[in-house]
Amino acid sequence: MAPVLQAFDPTLLVVLNLAGTFVFGLSGGLAGVRARLDVFGVVVLAAVVGLAGGITRDVLIGLPAQAFRDWGYLTIAILAGVVTLLAPAALTRLERPILVFDAAGLALFCVTGASTALDHGVAPIGAVVLGAITGIGGGVLRDILVREIPVVLRTGLYAIPALLGAAIVVIASARGSHNLAFPILGAAVCFAIRVAGVYFNWKVPRPPAAHDEGR
Amino acid sequence: MAPVLQAFDPTLLVVLNLAGTFVFGLSGGLAGVRARLDVFGVVVLAAVVGLAGGITRDVLIGLPAQAFRDWGYLTIAILAGVVTLLAPAALTRLERPILVFDAAGLALFCVTGASTALDHGVAPIGAVVLGAITGIGGGVLRDILVREIPVVLRTGLYAIPALLGAAIVVIASARGSHNLAFPILGAAVCFAIRVAGVYFNWKVPRPPAAHDEGR
Amino acid sequence: MAPVLQAFDPTLLVVLNLAGTFVFGLSGGLAGVRARLDVFGVVVLAAVVGLAGGITRDVLIGLPAQAFRDWGYLTIAILAGVVTLLAPAALTRLERPILVFDAAGLALFCVTGASTALDHGVAPIGAVVLGAITGIGGGVLRDILVREIPVVLRTGLYAIPALLGAAIVVIASARGSHNLAFPILGAAVCFAIRVAGVYFNWKVPRPPAAHDEGR
Numbered sequence: 051m052a053p054v055l056q057a058f059d060p061t062l063l064v065v066l067n068l069a070g071t072f073v074f075g076l077s078g079g080l081a082g083v084r085a086r087l088d089v090f091g092v093v094v095l096a097a098v099v100g101l102a103g104g105i106t107r108d109v110l111i112g113l114p115a116q117a118f119r120d121w122g123y124l125t126i127a128i129l130a131g132v133v134t135l136l137a138p139a140a141l142t143r144l145e146r147p148i149l150v151f152d153a154a155g156l157a158l159f160c161v162t163g164a165s166t167a168l169d170h171g172v173a174p175i176g177a178v179v180l181g182a183i184t185g186i187g188g189g190v191l192r193d194i195l196v197r198e199i200p201v202v203l204r205t206g207l208y209a210i211p212a213l214l215g216a217a218i219v220v221i222a223s224a225r226g227s228h229n230l231a232f233p234i235l236g237a238a239v240c241f242a243i244r245v246a247g248v249y250f251n252w253k254v255p256r257p258p259a260a261h262d263e264g265r
Numbered sequence: 266m267a268p269v270l271q272a273f274d275p276t277l278l279v280v281l282n283l284a285g286t287f288v289f290g291l292s293g294g295l296a297g298v299r300a301r302l303d304v305f306g307v308v309v310l311a312a313v314v315g316l317a318g319g320i321t322r323d324v325l326i327g328l329p330a331q332a333f334r335d336w337g338y339l340t341i342a343i344l345a346g347v348v349t350l351l352a353p354a355a356l357t358r359l360e361r362p363i364l365v366f367d368a369a370g371l372a373l374f375c376v377t378g379a380s381t382a383l384d385h386g387v388a389p390i391g392a393v394v395l396g397a398i399t400g401i402g403g404g405v406l407r408d409i410l411v412r413e414i415p416v417v418l419r420t421g422l423y424a425i426p427a428l429l430g431a432a433i434v435v436i437a438s439a440r441g442s443h444n445l446a447f448p449i450l451g452a453a454v455c456f457a458i459r460v461a462g463v464y465f466n467w468k469v470p471r472p473p474a475a476h477d478e479g480r
Numbered sequence: 481m482a483p484v485l486q487a488f489d490p491t492l493l494v495v496l497n498l499a500g501t502f503v504f505g506l507s508g509g510l511a512g513v514r515a516r517l518d519v520f521g522v523v524v525l526a527a528v529v530g531l532a533g534g535i536t537r538d539v540l541i542g543l544p545a546q547a548f549r550d551w552g553y554l555t556i557a558i559l560a561g562v563v564t565l566l567a568p569a570a571l572t573r574l575e576r577p578i579l580v581f582d583a584a585g586l587a588l589f590c591v592t593g594a595s596t597a598l599d600h601g602v603a604p605i606g607a608v609v610l611g612a613i614t615g616i617g618g619g620v621l622r623d624i625l626v627r628e629i630p631v632v633l634r635t636g637l638y639a640i641p642a643l644l645g646a647a648i649v650v651i652a653s654a655r656g657s658h659n660l661a662f663p664i665l666g667a668a669v670c671f672a673i674r675v676a677g678v679y680f681n682w683k684v685p686r687p688p689a690a691h692d693e694g695r
Contacts, residue, residue: 082633083687085629085633086686087633087634087686088634088635088636088683088684088685088686088687089636089684089685089686089687090635090636090637090639090640090684091632091633091634091635091636091639091684092687093636093639094632094633094636094639095633097609105540108542109324109539109540110320110324110329110330110333111329111330111333112323112327112328112329112330112542113542114540114541114542114600115540115541115542117606118540118541118597118602118603118606118607118609118610119601119602119603119606120603120606121603121605121606124605124606124609125605134687135687167333170329171334172333172334173333173334173335173336175336175339175340176332176333176334176335176336176339177333179312179333179339180333190410194409194410194624195620195624195629195630195633196629196633197412197627197629199300199410199411199412200410202306202309203297203300203302203306203309203310203410203411204302204303204306205303205305205306206303206304206305206306206308206309207305209305209308209309210305253303254303254304254305254306255303255304256301256302256303256304257298257303257304257307257349257350324539325535325539325544325545325548326544326545326548327538327542327543327544327545382548385544386549387544387548387549388548388549388550388551390551390554390555391547391548391549391550391551391554392548394527394548394554395548405625409624409625412627414515414625414626414627415625417521417524418512418515418517418521418524418525418625418626419517419518419521420518420520420521421518421519421520421521421523421524422520424520424521424523424524425520468518469518469519469520469521470518470519471516471517471518471519472513472518472519472522472564472565
């Protein structure tokens with residue numbers, strides 16, 4: 051099927067997707083190490099988290115999951131798990147390493163998710179949200195599997211950067227630009243806001259407690 | 266594709282789906298307020314819970330998720346989250362508000378889920394169960410995300426009304442009736458049984474504990 | 481669509497799928513009894529766990545969920561729940577009964593998942609992993625719903641037998657053999673390794689704790 055709106059270069063899309071799979075895989079593997087899983091549990095969690103964003107995107111658009119058609123995704127997701135096992139000390143020497151890899155995965159997948167959605171006839175507003183969901187999917191599944199309240203619910207500074215990153219791609223595409231600069235800008239904006247939000251400890255206000263809370 | 270069995274008026278179907286999205290969104294937003302999420306977490310949870318039923322239905326039938334093709338669903342789900350934030354006091358002044366909105370969402374989605382399934386060639390028994398799953402999906406996801414055992418597992422008076430509501434639509438359709446009264450009756454029956462069950466505290470018996478429980 | 485690679489006899493595939501649905505349903509029903517759910521909660525959990533593997537497989541391949549098109553799956557999954565309720569004492573007299581049924585479901589679904597994936601044009605490596613995911617899906621969902629860390633993450637001896645069972649089917653198919661012996665061998669190998677691993681308490685090593693764990 052010819053794309054309705056081609057967002058940007060297909061090769062770049064694949065590269066960004068593979069990179070997103072790898073960094074989300076690292077975040078999953080590290081979460082597995084922290085949860086004291088055994089070595090195969092760590093690899094499985096890395097693979098699941100690395101692949102979840104792309105699988106979610108494909109299923110929601112109505113496509114067969116690309117993760118099983120192209121061996122590259124599986125290989126790179128498993129590789130991320132193995133890297134976590136071989137080099138946890140190196141990875142964890144970084145400050146808050148799960149955060150960094152998670153933010154990178156969020157940034158890459160919100161852009162590729164929005165772009166893939168546009169290529170398959172999803173409306174612009176739908177493509178923005180679907181991009182954000184693609185970015186958020188891996189982290190949500192990681193948190194559910196290790197039994198935490200998902201990060202996207204704990205802080206608005208997870209959904210907002212994903213929506214912004216996706217919106218940049220969708221707006222550029224709607225204006226007819228397929229310039230490589232826009233997906234890269236979208237990913238950079240998403241990553242920068244996410245990391246800055248954690249680094250400077252920006253807070254989104256909580257709503258007041260419901261009245262029946264104290265009963 | 267022409268529908269195999271057209272359950273009822275497509276416009277009513279859209280209206281009921283939008284209404285179901287809104288009330289499930291309210292139940293999600295209120296659950297978010299109770300879980301002390303920040304304002305964006307509340308909106309995201311509202312949107313996720315509002316959209317989950319319809320997305321589950323579409324994915325299980327094998328359709329692209331309508332939630333991203335039609336901007337109305339997204340808009341109304343986000344609106345439900347915003348309403349929760351603006352009026353939590355008013356909403357929580359109602360007795361057990363999450364229950365009421367959750368029951369309304371259950372009622373609306375079991376009917377629209379069964380109807381959409383029939384329109385796409387699912388067998389009658391499958392359409393009953395798929396209708397129930399569509400109704401149950403939002404509440405299950407809400408409970409998983411805030412880390413509770415899902416309500417559908419905690420009480421049989423969640424699955425039973427959803428199955429009954431869906432069955433009314435499927436039976437009417439199988440008998441050739443596309444009268445608007447049947448989906449409305451199905452939703453009303455589902456809602457009434459669900460709310461009455463909680464109000465009168467009807468209990469479904471538990472099975473005896475397994476013998477190896479005490480070891 | 482004609483199958484790209486037909487893995488083996490379609491009738492056997494259906495029989496194995498129904499058997500997998502039933503045994504996973506038993507494992508779900510027993511988990512429900514242990515979690516002190518009411519009788520409908522037990523039946524719902526049995527049905528969900530019994531159907532989850534096949535639904536996951538169909539959705540990931542891009543097919544409409546067969547569980548709703550063929551009444552047999554629903555019937556047998558619900559039947560598993562009813563059997564759990566009628567005979568919990570008999571079932572639990574078996575040593576570690578959830579384990580045994582779960583291992584049988586894992587064995588059957590990893591083989592049928594890989595085979596169905598091959599029939600729909602998934603690449604060999606993808607079919608191995610998709611087979612394993614099909615096997616793992618029911619148990620993961622069961623554990624998430626009753627709020628445990630999923631067994632697949634807790635022990636590598638869950639993913640490994642599923643991958644091996646699926647790999648036997650994929651390798652046989654790639655070499656042109658559609659002999660019934662291979663899916664049966666695959667299921668037997670998966671079941672034997674899974675049960676032996678638990679029986680002899682084989683351990684997969686854990687990775688060393690991350691350095692920032694103690695901070």
